[in-house]
Amino acid sequence: xxxIPLTHILFVSTALFFxxxxxxxxxxxxxxxxxxxxxxxxxxxxxxxxxxxxxxxDNLDGLFFTLFIITIAAAEAAVAIAIIIxxxxxxxxxxxxxxxxxxx
Amino acid sequence: xxxxxxxxxxxLLPLATFVLLGLFGRKYLxxxxxxxxxxxxxxxxxxxxxxxxxxxxxxxxxxxxFQKIVALxxxxxxxxPNVSIDLGMIVDPISVMMLVVVTxxxxxxxxxxxxxMKGEExxxxxxxxxxxxxxxxxxxxxxxxxxxxxxxxxxxxxxxxLLISYYFNKPSAVAASKKAFxxxxxxxxxxxxxxxxxxxxxxxxxxxxxxxxxxxASSAQYISITGASFLGxxxxxxxxxxxxxxxxxxxxMFPLHxxxxxxxxxxxxxSALIHAATMVVAGVYLVARMxxxxxxxxxxxNIVTYVGAASALFAAVIxxxxxxxxxxxxxxxxxxxxxxxxxxxxxxxxxxxxxGYMASMFHLFTHAFFKSLLFLGAGAVIHKIHxxxxxxxxxxxxxxxxxxxxxxxxxxxxxxxxxxxGFFSKEEILTAAFHENKVIxxxxxxxxxxxxxxxxxxxxxxxxxxxxxxxxxDHNSHNxxxxxxxxxxxxxxxxGTWKMKLPLLILATCAIGVGFxxxxxxxxxxGKALATHIDLVFSIAPVVLSVLAILLAASFYKNQxxxxxxxxxxxGGFYTAAYKKFYVDEVYLFITKKIIxxxxxxxxxxxxxxxxxxxxxxxxxxxxxxxxxxxGLQSGKVQNYxxxxxxxxxxxxxxxIYIWK
Numbered sequence: 214x215x216x217i218p219l220t221h222i223l224f225v226s227t228a229l230f231f232x233x234x235x236x237x238x239x240x241x242x243x244x245x246x247x248x249x250x251x252x253x254x255x256x257x258x259x260x261x262x263x264x265x266x267x268x269x270x271d272n273l274d275g276l277f278f279t280l281f282i283i284t285i286a287a288a289e290a291a292v293a294i295a296i297i298i299x300x301x302x303x304x305x306x307x308x309x310x311x312x313x314x315x316x317x
Numbered sequence: 318x319x320x321x322x323x324x325x326x327x328x329l330l331p332l333a334t335f336v337l338l339g340l341f342g343r344k345y346l347x348x349x350x351x352x353x354x355x356x357x358x359x360x361x362x363x364x365x366x367x368x369x370x371x372x373x374x375x376x377x378x379x380x381x382x383f384q385k386i387v388a389l390x391x392x393x394x395x396x397x398p399n400v401s402i403d404l405g406m407i408v409d410p411i412s413v414m415m416l417v418v419v420t421x422x423x424x425x426x427x428x429x430x431x432x433x434m435k436g437e438e439x440x441x442x443x444x445x446x447x448x449x450x451x452x453x454x455x456x457x458x459x460x461x462x463x464x465x466x467x468x469x470x471x472x473x474x475x476x477x478x479l480l481i482s483y484y485f486n487k488p489s490a491v492a493a494s495k496k497a498f499x500x501x502x503x504x505x506x507x508x509x510x511x512x513x514x515x516x517x518x519x520x521x522x523x524x525x526x527x528x529x530x531x532x533x534a535s536s537a538q539y540i541s542i543t544g545a546s547f548l549g550x551x552x553x554x555x556x557x558x559x560x561x562x563x564x565x566x567x568x569x570m571f572p573l574h575x576x577x578x579x580x581x582x583x584x585x586x587x588s589a590l591i592h593a594a595t596m597v598v599a600g601v602y603l604v605a606r607m608x609x610x611x612x613x614x615x616x617x618x619n620i621v622t623y624v625g626a627a628s629a630l631f632a633a634v635i636x637x638x639x640x641x642x643x644x645x646x647x648x649x650x651x652x653x654x655x656x657x658x659x660x661x662x663x664x665x666x667x668x669x670x671x672x673g674y675m676a677s678m679f680h681l682f683t684h685a686f687f688k689s690l691l692f693l694g695a696g697a698v699i700h701k702i703h704x705x706x707x708x709x710x711x712x713x714x715x716x717x718x719x720x721x722x723x724x725x726x727x728x729x730x731x732x733x734x735x736x737x738x739g740f741f742s743k744e745e746i747l748t749a750a751f752h753e754n755k756v757i758x759x760x761x762x763x764x765x766x767x768x769x770x771x772x773x774x775x776x777x778x779x780x781x782x783x784x785x786x787x788x789x790x791d792h793n794s795h796n797x798x799x800x801x802x803x804x805x806x807x808x809x810x811x812x813g814t815w816k817m818k819l820p821l822l823i824l825a826t827c828a829i830g831v832g833f834x835x836x837x838x839x840x841x842x843x844g845k846a847l848a849t850h851i852d853l854v855f856s857i858a859p860v861v862l863s864v865l866a867i868l869l870a871a872s873f874y875k876n877q878x879x880x881x882x883x884x885x886x887x888x889g890g891f892y893t894a895a896y897k898k899f900y901v902d903e904v905y906l907f908i909t910k911k912i913i914x915x916x917x918x919x920x921x922x923x924x925x926x927x928x929x930x931x932x933x934x935x936x937x938x939x940x941x942x943x944x945x946x947x948x949g950l951q952s953g954k955v956q957n958y959x960x961x962x963x964x965x966x967x968x969x970x971x972x973x974i975y976i977w978k
Binding site for chain 2: 234237238246309310313315316
């Protein structure tokens with residue numbers, strides 16, 4: 214069985230990263246923006262796992278990092294959703310364009 | 318060498334009192350603030366006497382010479398291992414003598430003020446300021462470093478300013494305090510430059526070291542300071558003259574005297590303490606402290622001599638014409654300080670030739686007692702009459718017998734009639750002047766006669782002249798001390814309480830007695846005892862002149878007559894000029910308003926407004942313009958910020974990957 218080359222996996226993670234970035238910049242809904250950020254985080258996770266497997270198969274550092282990132286992403290999602298709920302209570306909207314009070 | 322560390326408490330106690338009364342006096346201690354101040358000063362006074370006894374009679378003298386003892390030395394500001402500003406306390410004959418003078422006069426004033434200032438609204442503040450002044454003056458006396466002298470010098474100036482403007486709702490008092498502060502500050506500018514000159518060439522600020530370095534003609538410092546010259550005079554002359562300028566400002570020497578008569582706007586006990594007995598002799602003390610250095614420079618000493626003699630004569634002439642009793646006393650103070658100054662100026666350092674130095678210090682010592690007595694007596698009179706003008710007084714000898722006797726003793730003392738204190742010190746000054754400089758001797762003799770004349774003019778006008786007519790004027794004027802003790806007045810001959818009489822009696826005793834102290838055994842320029850004797854033949858001239866002047870004053874003023882007016886008319890323009898204080902104030906006003914303000918002040922104001930302020934304004938407007946151009950970046954939109962962030966990451970990545978290799 215032929216092994217999948219590293220470049221393919223990196224291609225997937227790069228695509229995932231830029232899809233997330235595109236979503237972050239174009240979507241106005243905060244929940245969607247949060248999802249985009251999760252996409253970007255996951256693209257990084259893929260990178261870690263891939264590099265770990267292909268370059269240092271004897272070590273597990275990359276896997277541990279991935280586990281950490283997943284944990285922190287969960288915490289971050291909880292915080293972000295709390296912020297979004299508070300924003301909704303004060304602005305009756307979760308559109309990011311409606312919350313621009315903090316300007317000059 | 319024994320321990321003098323305890324004299325640290327002498328200045329620290331008044332400082333503690335100042336802090337206590339200044340912080341809590343008005344709210345919590347207003348009733349007993351006077352007693353607190355007096356009690357703490359009493360302790361200081363006792364400590365001063367203990368120190369004087371220990372120094373003069375127990376262990377100050379080693380092999381017949383009084384030693385300079387540094388009781389405390391603390392390195393305060395160290396600029397380099399060689400240059401530092403130290404705080405220290407010096408114990409030598411003049412500082413111990415001044416400790417005794419300042420604490421005892423201050424104590425008398427504290428006690429007198431208990432009666433005089435009773436019922437004042439800011440009673441506690443008054444005592445706080447008095448304590449501040451006493452602290453600063455004691456610190457000035459004990460300073461071992463010339464920069465330390467300067468600091469206390471300014472503190473003394475500030476407390477004088479605060480006390481002159483004590484009645485701050487009187488515009489004249491406010492103006493007088495500002496005048497006193499500005500004139501003495503101007504003089505202190507010279508003092509500071511003088512300190513810097515001596516410090517630069519001497520390489521130290523320590524007075525003992527400065528004296529040591531500048532008095533040996535072979536030391537490197539002496540050669541460098543006399544070698545450098547500016548406008549034809551050596552730097553030593555410049556430094557000493559500028560230091561003397563500071564001293565002349567504080568001591569009200571001509572032409573920097575204009576603040577002293579106006580300073581009489583303050584409460585009278587304050588005038589007694591600050592503007593008669595202690596602060597105004599700070600200039601004399603400064604010259605005496607630096608005297609070994611002064612004695613190395615002929616020109617500076619001559620300046621001291623002639624400024625002193627001119628002030629003595631000038632002030633005595635003006636004093637003969639003034640009608641405000643406190644102003645007469647102010648000019649008299651100026652005249653007597655002139656005596657002390659020229660006595661220092663004609664002196665040499667050490668031995669028989671140092672007679673002038675000893676005489677000057679002796680006169681400072683006796684003058685403090687009889688002049689503060691005169692002021693306190695005048696204060697008692699003003700307390701009774703509520704006026705400073707001679708024409709409101711007269712015939713008070715029956716109403717105020719104790720004040721009358723005390724005042725008479727003080728007048729006799731200042732006139733130099735034996736056996737009162739002033740006789741002995743004035744004789745020493747005249748003897749020194751006779752041996753050194755006949756012109757000065759002539760001026761001094763003439764001034765002595767004038768002194769007797771104006772003092773007895775004052776005395777007869779207050780206590781004799783017309784019959785008592787105080788009832789109309791009494792109790793209706795409140796601009797002076799509040800008359801809180803009227804109830805006692807009625808069964809007390811209207812002289813005030815014992816709090817006011819006790820200091821008068823003590824000081825009167827001093828004015829009689831202190832002349833008999835063998836002063837030359839204790840305070841001399843080189844610390845060795847100096848043999849002096851009163852030459853009876855020599856004393857004839859000044860005493861006879863004084864007695865004649867007193868008789869003249871008696872014939873003019875003892876009963877009301879027009880003789881004095883006739884004489885005044887005979888002098889014509891000279892009398893008017895003297896009455897107007899020789900127009901010195903007007904000259905100052907002309908110079909400041911017509912020359913300094915338009916020619917220097919206004920251009921500087923223009924430069925300040927347009928150039929200095931303009932530069933700052935330019936900075937501000939430029940910043941504001943740039944800010945308004947780029948403030949659009951702060952859009953408040955989260956996605957914009959994220960975009961900037963990614964842009965920044967991309968830019969940094971390019972920088973570090975491709976460019977910064």
